[in-house]
Amino acid sequence: MRLYWKVVLINGAVLAVATLLLVLGPFSVSRHPVVSEAVVLGVGLLVMLVTNSLLLRSSFKPIEKVVAEYDAMFERLEDERAASSARALAAQEAERHRIARELHDDVGQQLTVVLLGLKQLEQRVPPELADELAALRESTRDGLDDVRRVVRRLRPGVLEDLGLPNALASLANDFAEHSSASVRRVVTPGLPPLSPEAELVVYRVAQEALTNAARHAHADGVELSLTRVGDRVALVVADDGRGFDTRTDGDGLRGMRERARLAHGELAVTSSPAGTTVRLEVPSS
Amino acid sequence: MTAARILLADDHALVRRGVRLILDQEPDLTVVAEAGDGAEAVERVRDTDVDLVILDIAMPRMTGLQAAREIGRRSSRGEPPRMLMLSMHDNEQYFFESLKLGACGYVLKSVADEDLVGACRAALRGEAFVYPGAMGALVRDYLDRMRRGERVPETVLTEREDEVLKLIAEGSSSKEIARALTISIKTVERHRANILAKLGMRDRTQLTRYAIRAGLIEP
Numbered sequence: 001m002r003l004y005w006k007v008v009l010i011n012g013a014v015l016a017v018a019t020l021l022l023v024l025g026p027f028s029v030s031r032h033p034v035v036s037e038a039v040v041l042g043v044g045l046l047v048m049l050v051t052n053s054l055l056l057r058s059s060f061k062p063i064e065k066v067v068a069e070y071d072a073m074f075e076r077l078e079d080e081r082a083a084s085s086a087r088a089l090a091a092q093e094a095e096r097h098r099i100a101r102e103l104h105d106d107v108g109q110q111l112t113v114v115l116l117g118l119k120q121l122e123q124r125v126p127p128e129l130a131d132e133l134a135a136l137r138e139s140t141r142d143g144l145d146d147v148r149r150v151v152r153r154l155r156p157g158v159l160e161d162l163g164l165p166n167a168l169a170s171l172a173n174d175f176a177e178h179s180s181a182s183v184r185r186v187v188t189p190g191l192p193p194l195s196p197e198a199e200l201v202v203y204r205v206a207q208e209a210l211t212n213a214a215r216h217a218h219a220d221g222v223e224l225s226l227t228r229v230g231d232r233v234a235l236v237v238a239d240d241g242r243g244f245d246t247r248t249d250g251d252g253l254r255g256m257r258e259r260a261r262l263a264h265g266e267l268a269v270t271s272s273p274a275g276t277t278v279r280l281e282v283p284s285s
Numbered sequence: 286m287t288a289a290r291i292l293l294a295d296d297h298a299l300v301r302r303g304v305r306l307i308l309d310q311e312p313d314l315t316v317v318a319e320a321g322d323g324a325e326a327v328e329r330v331r332d333t334d335v336d337l338v339i340l341d342i343a344m345p346r347m348t349g350l351q352a353a354r355e356i357g358r359r360s361s362r363g364e365p366p367r368m369l370m371l372s373m374h375d376n377e378q379y380f381f382e383s384l385k386l387g388a389c390g391y392v393l394k395s396v397a398d399e400d401l402v403g404a405c406r407a408a409l410r411g412e413a414f415v416y417p418g419a420m421g422a423l424v425r426d427y428l429d430r431m432r433r434g435e436r437v438p439e440t441v442l443t444e445r446e447d448e449v450l451k452l453i454a455e456g457s458s459s460k461e462i463a464r465a466l467t468i469s470i471k472t473v474e475r476h477r478a479n480i481l482a483k484l485g486m487r488d489r490t491q492l493t494r495y496a497i498r499a500g501l502i503e504p
Contacts, residue, residue: 104343108373109297112394116303119398123310137398144395148375158376161342161350166378169501173377173422177456182429185500 003059010055018048086262093200100155103147111144156203164199165191165226171206172224179214181239186225191233192284201263202226202235202282205256209237209278212252217241217276235280243271256280288315289409292333294326294352295341295371300394304339304371304401311402323347327355335366337408339401340388342372342379350379350386357387367408371397377419381502384493390414413492415481417459424454426499427484442483449476 021027021044029037118137122130151157159167165187172183194202206224213219219241227234246253246269253269256278260267265282291308293316295301301319308314318333320326324347326340338356340349347355353368368388372379373395380391389408392400393416404414415423428450442450445466452462459473466473486492496502 104373108394109300112373112397113297113299113303115395115398116300116307120303120306120310141395141398144373145375148373148393148395151373152375157374158378161348161374162378162382166382170376170378173425176425177421 003063006059007056010059011052014048014052014055018044082258082261085258089258089262090197096154100151100157103154104151104157108144108147108151111140111147115140115144156200159199159203160196164194164202167199167203168206168224168226171203171210175210175214175222181213181219181222183210183222183224186223186227188227191226191228192231194233194282195263195285198233198263198265198282198285201259201265202233202280204259205267205278205280206235206237208252208256209276212244213237213239213241213276216244219275229281231284232281233284235282236277238275238277240275243273243276246271288313289336289405290315290317290334291405292316292318292320292326292329292335292338292366294320294323294329294339294344294349296321296344297341300341304397307398307401308405314402314405323349323352323355326352330356330366337367337369337405339369339371339405342370342374350382353383353386353388367411369404369408369414371401375418377416377422377501380416380419381496384413384489384496385502389489391416391419393418411489412487413481413489415477415486415492417477420453420477420481421456422501423484423486423496423499424450424480426501428454430499442480446476446480446483449473450480453477453480 027037027040027044029041033041115137118133118140122133122137125133156167156170158170168187169185172185175181175183210222210224213222217239219239222237222239225234225236227236244250256269257267260280260282263282265280268277268279270277270279291314293301293304293308295304298321301321305316305319308316317335318329320329322344323340326338326349327347329335330338338353340352342349344352349370349372353370356365356368358365365387368383368386370379370383370388370391371394372391373393375393375395383391389411390404390413392404392414396417400414407414448466449462452465457465459470459477462468462473463470481487481492484495486495493502
């Protein structure tokens with residue numbers, strides 16, 4: 001039976017019983033009700049309401065179940081979406097890593113060979129060719145610089161080779177070089193170890209937070225800290241810029257959240273006109 | 286004068302050959318041994334008498350940094366040889382890490398044709414070869430301290446050196462500085478060397494001490 005008819009029927013039945021009782025029962029209401037009549041009416045109304053709500057509740061039960069199932073499904077979908085974007089992120093990082101390695105190991109080395117070869121030739125060719133050779137050498141150098149820049153953007157080699165504190169120091173240096181804001185870096189010694197994936201997440205979140213601070217916040221100062229919180233590691237990037245609305249989930253913020261999830265971490269972003277703080281906590285491995 | 290004996294470690298045979306040809310052109314430098322990875326470099330240092338080891342950072346089996354750590358440990362035969370790192374990575378943290386491991390300097394592969402010979406000679410003299418990318422970090426730190434009124438090495442820089450110092454702090458390359466001040470790259474580099482010397486960062490130990498004090502490397 002449709003829910004609508006069920007509700008009509010239940011209400012109808014309760015009202016019918018009440019009417020019948022009024023008609024057949026030993027009840028009467030005077031033109032100016034006395035207290036005893038009012039009490040009887042009140043009790044009657046209460047009984048009606050309770051009966052009605054009890055009956056309605058049982059018929060609404062299936063709906064509540066559906067709503068609960070719907071919520072659960074929604075949550076599951078959200079989890080799956082997050083998991084699949086985390087997978088996509090991981091795949092993207094792996095691919096970047098591979099391309100960077102090939103560029104570094106193959107193209108980079110070959111260009112180095114050419115560069116050194118040209119230098120070595122310069123002393124053996126007729127002088128009239130020296131300028132041309134020097135120009136070739138500069139082009140090769142530019143090519144090598146380009147490869148190096150691309151590799152650096154693709155894969156933070158410093159993270160793998162020198163670890164997270166050094167990689168953060170390098171980010172801070174980059175930031176100081178390209179922005180007028182000063183950056184203060186605090187890394188507590190003796191941090192618990194993180195998995196390589198978690199380190200990469202911390203690095204990318206710091207990178208994104210610094211990029212935001214430099215690009216949008218017009219900050220004068222930024223503090224970058226990596227500290228221990230129990231058996232977790234906390235990254236905090238705080239700037240004194242003009243802040244932004246954290247409800248409008250920009251690409252950068254969404255990216256940070258997805259990365260945080262990838263490392264089973266928690267990300268909190270607070271922002272006011274006095275500055276923005278990005279805080280990421282990740283469990284140690 | 287006998288030529289300095291050099292061990293060359295790089296996993297890429299053609300790069301090794303290129304570097305070797307360049308070094309062997311110099312009368313005061315001679316490559317006496319080669320290694321294809323870090324572990325082999327450590328072995329060669331044990332069985333060959335060398336004055337300088339040039340290590341590529343990205344090598345299989347044992348990276349250049351790991352090899353430098355091994356080689357830098359004082360061996361039973363006395364002082365370890367001087368070391369110079371060679372790398373594709375343009376990142377000052379590699380330079381500071383190299384210093385910490387006992388290397389005298391860090392040469393970027395893309396300027397190896399210009400800088401390597403000079404860096405080898407500096408290393409053999411026991412001086413630091415500061416790779417240009419690290420100058421920015423060092424100089425910025427120096428300026429920060431000066432602004433905060435901390436005690437910094439007493440220096441009297443010429444006006445030109447001061448200009449160069451500021452441009453370095455802003456991250457300009459030698460080429461850009463040369464263009465901005467309409468001077469030659471060689472002159473920029475001479476200023477750079479003078480500034481370092483005046484800031485007390487000429488030799489390896491001074492520079493390492495400075496970088497540790499500045500918090501650029503962990504002690």
